[in-house]
Amino acid sequence: MSEKEKMLHGKPYKASGEELVSERQYAKEMIFDYNMLHPNEDCKKNEIIKGLFHNIGKNFYIEPPFRCDYGYNISVGENFYTNYNCTILDCAKVTIGNNVMIAPNVSIFTAGHPIHPELRNQSIEYAFPINIGNDVWIGGGVIVNPGITIGDNVVIGSGSVVTKDIVSNSIAVGNPCRVIREITNDDKQYYFKKLKIK
Template sequence: MAASERDKMAAGAWYNCVDPELDTLRAVAAEAVFEHATMSPQQRGDLAPRLKALLGSAAAGCRVEAPFHCAYGFNIHLGEGVFLNAGCTILDTAPVRIGAGTMLGPNVQVYCPEHHRDPVKRRAGLEIARPVTIGRNAWIGGGAIIRGGVEIGDDAIVGAGSVVTKSVPAGATVVGNPARPIAR
């Protein structure tokens, strides 16, 4: 039996993102995100019920400000006390793990999918999913972009507006486009 596009995505192989099963999963995520964005903050709390149920895991004390966007949700894993400020986008075609105590500023973007470089295959919807791991107690400044395949170590700092294309060691501070280390 041939692997489904979802199975290929989960395996880190090239898959077609223009697929009915994946479309359905994205629609489920869109409904959960919509509920989170439109529910009264007092009623919603830290995570709206449908968004909390959608996420792969969300430990105690996680807070996701609205608006928030994700592709699927089930690949997102939030450690205890994680804070995502307003406007964060996580395109979670692969696992995204965010360690306890980590804070993402407003409009941080995490992009796991990478589209094919061949224009014909790209137009056909081929992409590959690369995971992102952010360690404990990291601080990701507002407007930062984190590409798939990147690991950010514990206690690291990513400056606002930085574009992170390579992994960041624990305790390091990176800034710029592309993000480069600076002394703290």
Template structure:
């Protein structure tokens, strides 16, 4: 690891990074503005404001109210549906397989903070990827925590807080 790495490079490599770094704050602001443009006037044409941030995407529908930190670490498969008011905090990769349905108000959090108060106050963050398999249904209001993998054909119940990996075909009700 080089001492002259940017905080963005550290974040993308899964290393501890400073979340209050100026460059990262500006990147989050750019993503917020892109989301705001779409959310203010949702249309297929305006969806490009969000999708041009994404690392990869197939066919998808995103309802208004969508928010992301950067967008650059979001990978979305084919035929995905993201309902109203969803939040993707993508300091690490978020990967959605094909045919994923995400209910309204669901949140996916890759970023976490140290348990030590001084490290938190200094802006230290770390992030772990979220991987969601094919044909997964995530109920409204669910929260997916950092480092979680959800297997193919799984169902996550409404308002569940997912704190562990979920196996293929499993129903996780929280």
């Protein structure tokens, strides 16, 4: 089994495998071009992302700078927006649904390293998929860890560190991130705290 195959199957692997190094280099070059384009060159930016990601739906916008490891493990639904400084370590699949909004400085990490230093010093890594549902808003500075599923209609509060799955229709905040309440129809009345939509 190659290092890439190990990576994609959730096995311990070494990122120094020749194929993986080459694929990361390709992604770096594509992302460099993306991040350096003039702000009015949206068509060129979109073509780079379409060529890099496994799949991306209609109506997407990724504010530069953006970073990812490979790109080919990222699938995104329709009406996707991510603000500045999004980092996706896509050593495993990252699947993002429709109508997802991501605030600045969000990090989505499928990759990790063993706890014991002897294993880390052997350059062993692992990667587990991340799934983000439909109609999700992820606040600024959030970190999503390997193997996490975030359900539909979820709001993740700014600065949260997501270490466990988050159920649908909920607001979750904190480090570690935890559900604080369900989202209900009453929330349609307000746009911020207790300020009402008129």
